[in-house]
Amino acid sequence: MKSSNLTKIKEYLQSRLFKPSLFEVDGLLKHIQTKRELRILYGETYDLFGLTIDSIKNYFLLEYLTRLLKEEDISVEAVLLIGDVASIRNINVDDKNAVLKQIERNLKIINKIVNKYHLSFKVKKMSSIFKTQQFITNFQKVQQFYEQSNVMKDLLEETVLKNRVKQELAVGFKYSLEEVAIISNFDLKIGPPREIKYDKASQIFTGQKPLGIYVNPTYPLGFNYDYFINHPEIDEFGVTPYKAGSNRLQANRIILGQTSREQIKELITKSFIPKFEDLPNPINDIYQISVLSKAVREGKTLSLRRDTVLSKDIIYNLFIDEFNEYFK
Numbered sequence: 001m002k003s004s005n006l007t008k009i010k011e012y013l014q015s016r017l018f019k020p021s022l023f024e025v026d027g028l029l030k031h032i033q034t035k036r037e038l039r040i041l042y043g044e045t046y047d048l049f050g051l052t053i054d055s056i057k058n059y060f061l062l063e064y065l066t067r068l069l070k071e072e073d074i075s076v077e078a079v080l081l082i083g084d085v086a087s088i089r090n091i092n093v094d095d096k097n098a099v100l101k102q103i104e105r106n107l108k109i110i111n112k113i114v115n116k117y118h119l120s121f122k123v124k125k126m127s128s129i130f131k132t133q134q135f136i137t138n139f140q141k142v143q144q145f146y147e148q149s150n151v152m153k154d155l156l157e158e159t160v161l162k163n164r165v166k167q168e169l170a171v172g173f174k175y176s177l178e179e180v181a182i183i184s185n186f187d188l189k190i191g192p193p194r195e196i197k198y199d200k201a202s203q204i205f206t207g208q209k210p211l212g213i214y215v216n217p218t219y220p221l222g223f224n225y226d227y228f229i230n231h232p233e234i235d236e237f238g239v240t241p242y243k244a245g246s247n248r249l250q251a252n253r254i255i256l257g258q259t260s261r262e263q264i265k266e267l268i269t270k271s272f273i274p275k276f277e278d279l280p281n282p283i284n285d286i287y288q289i290s291v292l293s294k295a296v297r298e299g300k301t302l303s304l305r306r307d308t309v310l311s312k313d314i315i316y317n318l319f320i321d322e323f324n325e326y327f328k
Contacts (some may be wrong), residue, residue, distance in 0.1 A: 010069050013213065015290060015304060017061060017278070022193055022214045031187070031211075038074055040066065041186040042121075043081035046270035048098055049107040049244035053254040053266070053289060053323070054218045056113060060242060061215060062190050064302060065121050078303055081182065082107065083124045089175055109256050115296050129182060139181040145205050146177055152204055159197045166323045180205055188213060215241070219282040220252035221267035228280050235280055246284070254286075260328040261320060268316050283315060290318040297322075 009030055014020045032038065044055060059080065065172045066078045084103050087098040110123060129135050146152050156173045168176070176198065182187055183202040190213045191199075201214035217238025219228075227234040240246035244253050254264055271282050288304060295302040320327070 012065065012068060012302070015044070016284070017216065017292070017304070019193055019214045022196060023212050026240075028188070028211075028213065030321075032074070035187065036074060038069060038076050038188060039186040040076060040078045040121075040188045040190065041081060041183065041192045042079070043083055043126075043182070044242035045083035045087040045246045046099065046103050046106055047087070047243045048095070048102055049250045049253075050255040050258050051109050052104065052218075052242060053256060054285070056256070056323075057285070057292065058190065058215060059110075059119060059121070059290045060117070060289070060296045061115065062121055063117070064066050064292065065190070065213075066120055068297075076120075080110070080121050080123045081129070082110075082123060082125045085130065085232075086175065086179075104216055117293070119296075126182070131230045133155070134185070135181060136302035139178060139183060142177050142181045142184065142205055143172070146173065149204065152201055155197060155204065159201075176201065183211075187211060191217060192238070193217060194237055195238065208319045216285075217280070219248045219285060220247075221254070221282045221286075222252045222270040223282075224270075224272045225274065226292070238280070238298050239263050256323075256326040259326065261324075264320070264327065268312050268319075271312075273312075276290075283312065286319050286323045290315070290322050293322050 006029060009032070010025060013028065036213050040062065042058055044058075062078055062080070066076050069076050082103065084100060086094070087103060088099050093099060107123070113119065114121075114123065146156070153173075156168075156176045159173075159176050179198045180202045183198060188211050189195075189199060193214045196212060196214065203211065217236075218241040219238050220234070223267050234247060235294050239253075241251055243251045244255050252267065253259075253269070268283060268286060274281055287310065291304055293304060294300075
């Protein structure tokens, strides 16, 4: 790989789209340089509230990285994993059939996005992967490793709430081990920072260097900065990008096919724009999604501004121009 091309990928991974403080960019690049074939994973689970624009952003992030790697004659298999099984496994999910029906509606929008933007990743359901012999064999290996590794056990306890540890111990952390079994078959994985524990468990199992590429947290719209001061966990971690009802903030998310243009305008208008880069910036998220989607659609080099001079009206218009057909 030429140094100029390596710089292009490095600049992308170190951009404000990602959180490079959580992963070793140089380590990932060295890993990429040794490969002529790469498998990249991005996975989602869902709730009853629909498909968020934040999910679409992650599809574009996956696609743009895939294209950069293919420019270097690296064979890339990128996968969007639809966690249908994982979406209904939680005991707090009351109407599992309703969630599964919503997932099918989400898939229709996903397929529309894939066709419009000529996205190259494969869309696979977790339920289908579970039936493959490759997964069954790998899961058995992961399970055996878990039973012999106190480090793995301690790490997986950190993936669940304290009041659910006893319940997960009773079933041998089956859900977490399924995640690890899937992840460990990939070279790289894109996801939010909250998935870092699963990725580390996969690294312990495979003995490889960090494979996670972490996207900046997703923030709810329509709040001033006082909200984030009073909710430090959202200030630090944001909300789950692919679950519209994360932290019960579905009214402050942009949901494809449901949120109206008027509601989007109001959410953007009410959102604060910080003066410093290290503060939550939901408006910048909207701008990034607009620019990223256009770059993917037109097959051009991604270029993100380093300032915040654009007005909320301009950002709204950029966003609506790109996604007009997906809103009420």
